[in-house]
Amino acid sequence: MRFFKVCGILGIINVENCNPIDQSLLVMMASSMTHRGPDGSGVWVQADGQCGLAHRRLAIVDLSEAGHQPMSTPDERVWLTFNGEIYNYTTLRKDMVARGYSFRSNSDTEVILYLYQEYGELFYEYLDGDFGLGLWDCEKRRLILIRDRAGVKPVYYTYVDGRLIFASEIKAILRYPSIDKSIDLTSFYHYLTFLVVPPPQTLVKGVYKLESASMMTLEPQKGYRPHFVKYWLPIPKVQAHRSFEEFDDELEFLFASSVKKRLMSDVPVGVLFSGGVDSTLNLCSFSKLISPEKVKTFTIGMDNAGSFHDDSTIAREMALRLCSDHHEMRINEADLLAAAEKLALLQDEPVSDPVSVPLYFVTKFAKERGVTVLQAGEGADELFCGYDNYRRFLRHHSFLWQPLSKLPCWLSHIGANILSYSNSPKSRKISDVLVRRAKGQKLFMSSAVAYYEMEKQRILAPELRHAIENLDSFNVVAPYYTKIQNECPNASFLQQLTFIELQLRLPELLLMRADKMAMANSVEVRVPFLDRDLMDFSMRVPDSYKLRNGVAKEPIKKLATKYVSKEDIYRPKTGFGVPIQQWFKGELGDALLDLLAEDFLDSASIFDRRQLEYQLKYGLRTVNEAFQLWVVYNFLVWQKELSCS
Structure with a gap:
């Protein structure tokens, strides 16, 4: 039986002359990520104290110790702490066995170690998966950090006291005793525009995020100065000679392959389900591989939402027709306010898409019903021009x-x-x-x-x-x-x-809202539309294919009509959302005013309170104005949590 691990990783490297790394420090910092790995933990410190690695483990298939991390090669020269899943693990393992490597476990982590031994720094070229990792070469005193191509898994890092610290979450880094928790004002300024801080900065001064599809290397030959490689870019390479019918066939094959890679039939399979084209195609594709009644679908509805319409009714009707095991929950403004401070803490830094709220509650709902892996539709709109x-x-x-x-x-x-x-x-x-x-x-x-x-x-x-x-x-x-x-x-x-x-919105906003909210509930979210081969495919097709007949995301919609009616696929859709425009007119607006009045936040040195009060009172004419206030509210709640930590 193979392993599946969704985890929290942590490492400390002495890049200057420092005291040996203390194992208890690693344990204390990693404990802040228990939600990412409640099933176990591991710590390793090099004999001379230059490097220390830690790991929190969420094991979805096998709870045995054979895949324990941090993991090393048999000679203990190379150590790895790894978060994620390598989907071509089986093929890579066979190749490594043919090259003479002997395996001690069924873990994809061990495959990565041998790939590094075989191919050196270029080992990342062979990985097909969603991951963040830290690899330490004891002999070369080299550290390698890598984030997956789409940016599904996060990696953060900082320099403090002559050390480089990296982790899956900022909160682990902030546990370091002498860390500076000052807000980076430049990052804050850009956050107000993009709803999230653009990479490589974060909202905490001196703490950085590794960009998607990036590798960072530190080694003594380069004075431990970071060297970055952007190993993939979404550059168009259009194949103009091919017909749309050929593209349609390839899309169908690639999506089916992506779904199959991500399927684990020995655990309950869940789908985040709105009844729209992406989640419907997800559900139908999984149902081809296992019986649909074994697939659990989850959706969320909003109470006290005024004129806001969610898709819970449509999702319920579609799930009934498609025979999934459907589950629906409902939340309201009071639920949001009760969880606001917790959500801010879980985000690490504000990820101010209101969809984070239903994502948190629906993944919690799924976890309570025994589902640890959920499929989501992120990426389809970005790759195939799906947004209005x-x-x-x-x-x-x-x-x-x-x-x-x-x-x-x-x-x-x-x-x-x-x-x-x-x-x-x-x-x-x-x-x-x-x-x-x-x-x-x-x-x-x-x-x-x-x-x-x-x-x-x-x-x-x-x-x-x-x-x-x-x-x-x-x-x-x-x-x-x-x-x-x-x-x-x-x-x-x-x-x-x-x-x-x-480069920006998909990895740092959409994928981080999914990662942070789901992992808060020890749930893994998988994104079949962001498969490596599908991403490459989207770069090969012309604009006219994506917007065929002026219809957004037409290739995906056409594929979905192989399973359900055109009326179901081409109707208007709302999706997971939050009626914040209505909520800011009630208790949420009062909560924002209370935050602006709290002296210890020193919000007066950041915001013009009168302007925000005016916007709250007179400026809620559009949904976008409510989104603006959500960005402010989310920042203030996060700032409050940061000041108290």
């Missing part, structure tokens, strides 16, 4: 942005200044667009933007506004534009948009 926002940006680029390029810069500035005084959210957005056009910037920053530049100036305290007056959040995405233009000079606007989304 994407099509909106495409229209704006053609009919607004390009015509604006003909305006002289001075006229754009005048128009922007006039519109900036408006209380209309739409006018302020147009003002921001005019300013960026005048600066020679690009239209797209992210499909999820909370506060644009001028809006941030309104809500920040005057002192902070002055301290960060030269910042501009477009500078976060400018290097992404440069990179794709260098790699693919003829990249279309949609291809550029996709490139940016796969």
Whole structure:
């Protein structure tokens, strides 16, 4: 029987002359991640005390000790702490056996160790999976940190007291006795735009996140200065000679293969189910491999939601037709407020997508019903142009942005200044667009933007506004534009948009909300749409294939109609969401005002309270304005937890 491990990893490396690493320190820091690995723990410290590794283990299949971590090669020269799953483990193991390696366990962790011995630093090229890992080579005194291609699993690191510390969660790093918990104001400024801090920074000064598809190496030959390799980029390589029918066949094969890789038939299989196209295709594909009544589906509904409509009714009806073992729970505003501080702590740093709330509750609900692995639909929209926002940006680029390029810069500035005084959210957005056009910037920053530049100036305290007056959040995405233009000079606007989304919003917002909320309940979320081969496939197809007949995500929808009716697939969908616009008009709004009034938070030095009170009282005309307040609320709750820790 093989192992499946979802875990928390931790390591400390002395990169300067320091006291030997204390094993008890590793144990104390790793204990903050017990939720990631409640089934066991392990610690190893090198004899001379230069390196120490720790591990928390959630074993979904086998609880024996054969796959215990940290794990070493038989000669104990190479040690590994690993979080995740390698889906091509079986093939790799056979290859390693053919090359003369003997295995002591059925663990994919051991395969990684032998791959490193065989191929050195290039071992990552052979891994197909979702993972974060830390590998220590005792002989070469080399540390390697790697995060998977899509960014499903997080890795954080910092330097303190002549040491490098890495972990699956920031909270483990913050357990280090002399760590500085100051807020990075530059990161905070960008957080207000992107709902999350862009990599490699975090909201905690001096603590960093490893970017998706990245490897960091530290070794004495380079003075223990970090060396980074970006080992995969979503660069378009369109195969224009192929027909749409050929692409359809390949998509069907690749998705079926992805689902099969992620299936473990000896544990209950769960699907996060909204009744929409992604979750329906997930469910139907799994049901082809095992009987549908063995597949548990989970959805969530909202009470006291006003005019907000969730998909729980549709999900219930679809699950009944597809014969899954369906489970539904409901939450309300009181549930959110009761869990708010806990959710902020679990996030490590604010991941301010309100969908985090239902994700936390529905994964907790699934865990209570014996499900430890859940399939989710993240990635389908990013890879196949599924969001309405994407099509909106495409229209704006053609009919607004390009015509604006003909305006002289001075006229754009005048128009922007006039519109900036408006209380209309739409006018302020147009003002921001005019300013960026005048600066020679690009239209797209992210499909999820909370506060644009001028809006941030309104809500920040005057002192902070002055301290960060030269910042501009477009500078976060400018290097992404440069990179794709260098790699693919003829990249279309949609291809550029996709490139940016796969570097920032997908790994740092969507995948981190899934990881943090699910792992808080010791549940693993798997994402079949982000399979390595499917991601490569999405880079090979033209824009016209993704937007066939002007329909968003048409290839996925067409594939889903092989299982259910067109009416089911092409209807409007809401998905997992939260009625925050309604909730901010009630107790959630009161909770925000209370947080702004708490002196120990020193929020007065960050926010202009009067502006936020005005927005709360008069500015809830649109869902986006409620999203903005959620970004503020989430930060304040997190800041409160940080100050108390």
